[in-house]
Amino acid sequence: MNNKLIAKNPNARHNYDIKETIEAGIVLTGTEIKSIRSGKANLKDSYANIKNNEVFIYGLHISPYEFGNINNKDPLRTRKLLLTKKEILKISNRIKQDGISLVPISLYFKGSFVKVELGLGKGKKLYDKREDIAKKDAELRMKKAMMQ
Numbered sequence: 809m810n811n812k813l814i815a816k817n818p819n820a821r822h823n824y825d826i827k828e829t830i831e832a833g834i835v836l837t838g839t840e841i842k843s844i845r846s847g848k849a850n851l852k853d854s855y856a857n858i859k860n861n862e863v864f865i866y867g868l869h870i871s872p873y874e875f876g877n878i879n880n881k882d883p884l885r886t887r888k889l890l891l892t893k894k895e896i897l898k899i900s901n902r903i904k905q906d907g908i909s910l911v912p913i914s915l916y917f918k919g920s921f922v923k924v925e926l927g928l929g930k931g932k933k934l935y936d937k938r939e940d941i942a943k944k945d946a947e948l949r950m951k952k953a954m955m956q
Contacts, residue, residue, distance in 0.1 A: 812917040814844055817851040820913045822937065824929035829913065830899070832863065832924050833890035839873040839880050844922060846873075849915055856889065856910040856926055858900050863889040865912055865924065889924060902928055 820826070836844070843849070848871035856865045864886050872880040891899075902908050913925045932940075 811923075813914060814847065814917065814922070815849045815851045815915040817854065817911070817913055819852065820911050820927060822940070823932055824909060824911050824927065825932055825936070826911070826913070826927035826929035827908070828928045830891070830895065830926045830928070831918075832926055834865065834915075834922055834924050835888040835890065836870075836922060837881055840870045841922065843870050843873040844915075851912050851915055854912045856912055856924075858896065858903065858910070861893070861896055861900075863891055863896055863899070863910070863926075865889055868912070868915075889926070899928065906930075 850869040852869075854865055854867040854869075856863055858864075866886055867884060868887060869883050871883055899910060903910065908928050908930055911927045911929060913927045915922065915924055917923070
């Protein structure tokens with residue numbers, strides 16, 4: 809299927825060492841879908857959590873639809889993610905045992921459905937982030953040197 813990227817979390821791979829990714833559906837209203845289709849979604853400060861054996865995403869900003877009037881919902885409301893019980897149990901065990909975080913990485917269309925890519929990963933320490941930046945900088949210099 810053709811996946812069309814809607815929004816990406818710029819801090820996810822910078823702040824977390826992502827070990828595994830999971831695709832989840834998301835429960836949205838009609839006006840939220842229309843707003844997403846016009847590209848008005850932001851994952852920057854969002855995070856996911858498990859509550860009562862259900863997965864929720866917090867801080868996902870979907871701007872109110874311009875022509876939505878009373879049907880518009882709160883832009884930062886908590887939204888439920890759709891995963892199987894087996895997947896939720898697996899994620900829950902990993903979070904409890906390994907101290908892993910559940911981080912939204914991207915929001916995209918898969919066919920006509922909106923999906924969220926969730927990453928399971930540990931938070932990076934400051935020196936890890938500096939190491940990554942140094943590696944990227946070195947790779948960039950190598951590419952520039954090869955071009956000349």
